[in-house]
Amino acid sequence: MTAFTGWPADATAFLAEIEADNTREFWTANAHRHAEAVHGPMRALAAVLEPEFGPLRVLRPHRNRRFLPTAPPYRTDTGGVARSPGGAALTVVLSATALTTAAGHWAFDTGQLRRYRVAVLEETGEELPALLAGHVVDGSRSLRGVPRGFTGGHERIELLRLLGLQVVTSRPAGPWLSTPEPLGHVRAAWRAAAPVVAWLDRHVGPADPVPPRPRPAP
Template sequence: MRMTQNRWVAFRGWPVEALEFYEGLAADNSKTYWTEHLAFYEDRVRGPMRELLAELEPEFGPGKIFRPYRDVRFSKDKSPYKTHLGAWLALGGYIQLSADGLAAGSGAYRMEPDELDRYRRAVAGERTGTELTELIAAIESGGIGVRGHDSLKTAPRGYPRDHPRVALLRHRGLTTWIEWPPAAWLGTAAARNRIAGFLRASRPLRQWLEANVRS
């Protein structure tokens, strides 16, 4: 819940018009479109995200909503606005709303060099590596994907190509990820329950990373 004008507002999901807003933005990514729809964005798109983060905070830590503006300094695409709304939670979690529906992720999208070294050592270790493969299997059995990011084409230097966990060794990022297409429940409090359930199911991977990579 969030406080507004001296009253608490509970999260009730996003209206279908919130997704239509992003459909329109993808078709007309201009300052004119953004300005004309800014009040709607603040009230019906960003507002529900603030409410959601407030309700998730007791279990998953405070959240932050990312800015809607793209960094176009080094991009050929000069479209000024992101066609999705993203937010993160301090205790591990990413939430995204777009015209395609709702999505969520958790883990380490990109590891720093020192983190990557610790990650590879942990993956190669018999106890910690086996623990990782087992928890990934458990997470995926619940319908949640586990993705590697920025992966090498072969084993990293210093590790054998025939290592039993070479596929994990090649990753430079590792996250859980789930996508939900547009559905009626997105406009209800059930959206919060789905996000919370995903984050709880993803917790073993986050805890493994905290213990073996970020410590």
């Protein structure tokens, strides 16, 4: 296992450059920089985290544009994703400006959302505000109004508005990224989120299986 010693200063510089020039020509001339300064350290970080949090899928630098044909062809960040036993995501992402972690579900599917709201309404939901205390909750996936069938006066209405639940941390990029410190930062963030992840695993669980597409008749 390769030790994680941090990202060299060229990592965030490269990510900023690929954001400014997201072309095949730039990538072809500079792919070696990504491998050495960005992807290599990310794989090393994933390997060190794996014994505690399970395998991390390291993001590929090339975007899959099958469903996002207008997206830039090359990622302007790097990161990895692990999964809890109940399907919650543990993510770490390095961009040109910050190192960000998240734990939970960015977006619930229909079954997860139903199970989540039931759990929030029942006695199990009483403990969730305390579990979230001290965390930053990502509110980007949240209803502006009130879910159908509820009133704005419900004591846990802000939780019921959420269409996904994950807690996040973000620390600005700087010289600290070139030290082993990011490893401790990610570990601490994911460990602190463990009670929230455990609640989600118990009461929400993984996404519902996607049924296979029917094959066209011969």
